[in-house]
Amino acid sequence: MNISSAQYIAGSEAGQNASIKCTIDGTEIFVPLDPDNTEYQAILEWAKIDGNTIEEAD
Amino acid sequence: MALSKIQVSSMADNTIHGRRNLIINGAMQIDQRNGGAEVVPSSDAYTLDRFRYNASQASKLKVQQNAQAITPPSGFSNYLGVTVNATHTVASTDNFFLTYFVEGHDSAHLDFGKSTAKTVTLSFYVQSSLTGTFSGSIVNSAENRAYPYTYTINTADTWERKTITIAGDTSGTWIGATNGKGLMLTFSLGMGSNFTGTAGQWNGAQDFGASGDIVKLVENASAQWKMTGLQLEAADEATSFEHRSFGEELALCHRYFHSINAAGHPSPTDGAYARYIMFGQDVNGTRWFHDFPVTMRATPTLINNNISSSTVQYFNYNTQGAPAINTIAISESSKQHAQVAFAFSSGVAVGQIIAWRWNNSPNSSFQFQAEL
Numbered sequence: 145m146n147i148s149s150a151q152y153i154a155g156s157e158a159g160q161n162a163s164i165k166c167t168i169d170g171t172e173i174f175v176p177l178d179p180d181n182t183e184y185q186a187i188l189e190w191a192k193i194d195g196n197t198i199e200e201a202d
Numbered sequence: 203m204a205l206s207k208i209q210v211s212s213m214a215d216n217t218i219h220g221r222r223n224l225i226i227n228g229a230m231q232i233d234q235r236n237g238g239a240e241v242v243p244s245s246d247a248y249t250l251d252r253f254r255y256n257a258s259q260a261s262k263l264k265v266q267q268n269a270q271a272i273t274p275p276s277g278f279s280n281y282l283g284v285t286v287n288a289t290h291t292v293a294s295t296d297n298f299f300l301t302y303f304v305e306g307h308d309s310a311h312l313d314f315g316k317s318t319a320k321t322v323t324l325s326f327y328v329q330s331s332l333t334g335t336f337s338g339s340i341v342n343s344a345e346n347r348a349y350p351y352t353y354t355i356n357t358a359d360t361w362e363r364k365t366i367t368i369a370g371d372t373s374g375t376w377i378g379a380t381n382g383k384g385l386m387l388t389f390s391l392g393m394g395s396n397f398t399g400t401a402g403q404w405n406g407a408q409d410f411g412a413s414g415d416i417v418k419l420v421e422n423a424s425a426q427w428k429m430t431g432l433q434l435e436a437a438d439e440a441t442s443f444e445h446r447s448f449g450e451e452l453a454l455c456h457r458y459f460h461s462i463n464a465a466g467h468p469s470p471t472d473g474a475y476a477r478y479i480m481f482g483q484d485v486n487g488t489r490w491f492h493d494f495p496v497t498m499r500a501t502p503t504l505i506n507n508n509i510s511s512s513t514v515q516y517f518n519y520n521t522q523g524a525p526a527i528n529t530i531a532i533s534e535s536s537k538q539h540a541q542v543a544f545a546f547s548s549g550v551a552v553g554q555i556i557a558w559r560w561n562n563s564p565n566s567s568f569q570f571q572a573e574l
Contacts, residue, residue, distance in 0.1 A: 156489075156534060175503045180499070
């Protein structure tokens, strides 16, 4: 997977994130914060690389 | 009237019973993502349902359900086809292959990694424009145990059924009954030497294919490879392909992927089209509560496929107005249910009822993906 950006999306509850908006292979997708989700696993690995950051929610 | 004995041979241990095939969509009937269209997939992209494409180089191969529209094997209506899009000389670090992941819940009974590991038999119908020895592998989730296998295509452009029997792995770490990767089945389309190993034995390596004189499809211009009737079963020999109903096969696929799509919905001007109801949760924010058709493997990713203000329309029943959409994102969700947040620029108040509907957009879909 080629991940080019990632940003948390706020949930319904104040101060809590619900998902991550992410661009993978040029497609914008929304990834839940589920450790069993394949794309979430890939984002966490991507974020371990220097220079890659999951941006805070707007 | 003489009383005859009831014939019970159908219950004997040596009779072929149902529920043998560990592969979902082995007859290649289901193609939810592409609906039979040809695609040049990215690496790690899913093609026909449950079949993932892997490639170290982009845009070399094309995948399509029923590519070139040839006659499938007797008893089948569909197949998966791979066609070379641009040739590539395979380097040691390259890999091109198709992958099928069996979920741990479905492979745990094979007892791989234990002294009680069961023998499995792989069978499938295959044809190619090339002849020779092809390969694939069965691999564990950590990709450090692998059994490369080979099969020979004897005649070009002719369906041949292949069967491969593999003694289960009594070593290594194989995950048990979880929703993770139970085992990985590969079909090589061109494998570099870094990813190959000796065929016919279990190797402690990341072998996605067999070493030796193996055909590399991707190196041959316009070459084709087709496959259907894929079956993996706990058995010492192959049995006939287990055909399941289309509806059952589709439901099994839904655990990993489903879409709400516009295909089949008539134009709004036809006056008969589906509406999906949301409610105003906050100022200019609505929630669409979508229950999945089956419990998914994990909380799914949302893919907004060709969703825009021109492909989806909105209607506020309270105001009789059409609010303007800004963004659509997944909010709190689970394996059973998604809460999708629609943010509008104006026109929505708390508690109002809003509907969305397709607008002449047959290629649009909300896709929910929980693949391995």
